[in-house]
Amino acid sequence: xxxxxxxxxxVSVSEGTPVLLRCNYSSSYSPSLFWYVQHPNKGxxxxxxxxxxxxxxxxxxxxxxxxxxxxxxxxxxxxSAHMSDAAxxxxxxxxxxxxxxxxxxxxxxxxx
Amino acid sequence: xxxxxxxxxxxxTQMGQEVILRCxxxxxxxxxxxxxxxxxxKVEFLVSFYNNEISEKSEIFDDQFSVERPDGSxxxxxxxxxxxxxxxxxxxxxxxxxxxxQYFGPGTRLTVL
Numbered sequence: 001x002x003x004x005x006x007x008x009x010x011v012s013v014s015e016g017t018p019v020l021l022r023c024n025y026s027s028s029y030s031p032s033l034f035w036y037v038q039h040p041n042k043g044x045x046x047x048x049x050x051x052x053x054x055x056x057x058x059x060x061x062x063x064x065x066x067x068x069x070x071x072x073x074x075x076x077x078x079x080s081a082h083m084s085d086a087a088x089x090x091x092x093x094x095x096x097x098x099x100x101x102x103x104x105x106x107x108x109x110x111x112x
Numbered sequence: 113x114x115x116x117x118x119x120x121x122x123x124x125t126q127m128g129q130e131v132i133l134r135c136x137x138x139x140x141x142x143x144x145x146x147x148x149x150x151x152x153x154k155v156e157f158l159v160s161f162y163n164n165e166i167s168e169k170s171e172i173f174d175d176q177f178s179v180e181r182p183d184g185s186x187x188x189x190x191x192x193x194x195x196x197x198x199x200x201x202x203x204x205x206x207x208x209x210x211x212x213x214q215y216f217g218p219g220t221r222l223t224v225l
Contacts, residue, residue, distance in 0.1 A: 032212050043218035094212040097168050098143060102155040
């Protein structure tokens with residue numbers, strides 16, 4: 001069965017510094033992996049998606065994630081945080097039936 | 113850019129009452145889903161729907177829940193007799209053909225008193 005583990009429930013960074021949100025997955029086959037962002041009182045917005053075409057995936061708003069099979073990781077990064085990045089971020093794995101399994105989420109706080 | 117919409121944004125109901133949560137997916141999507149997020153907990157899969165029938169449902173989706181696509185545009189989730197523990201944010205999602213990417217609505221916050 002698939003699962004994802006988000007290693008940090010809260011991350012705080014200063015504006016202009018790098019962001020790293022960690023995600024480890026478990027899957028019995030090559031997974032589809034996603035990062036979604038949820039701003040307060042908003043829906044879940046797709047940031048990026050991995051589907052085995054390339055291990056480094058670029059998403060919207062300057063985010064990217066690297067798929068590392070040897071480490072079963074799919075960490076989300078951004079070189080320079082912006083105040084508008086403050087939100088909750090979810091790592092997601094899709095099973096063969098397209099059902100999503102969510103991580104517990106990481107709340108990103110960006111300090112001025 | 114097309115978006116998934118959900119109504120109402122917030123629903124307050126008394127325990128034991130029926131509620132219907134509505135979603136309008138993006139028009140060319142064929143796969144539809146409901147998820148819920150109880151406050152402070154992770155987002156959980158409830159049900160998937162394809163070709164006018166349920167594809168898969170979780171153990172949460174018991175006989176009190178039902179889904180329908182009554183008119184080819186709306187996708188509804190009905191809870192027949194709400195319980196306190198049904199209080200949560202409910203998200204609708206849709207997916208285009210031959211893709212496992214899902215596009216989510218803004219959610220309906222259900223409060224059961």
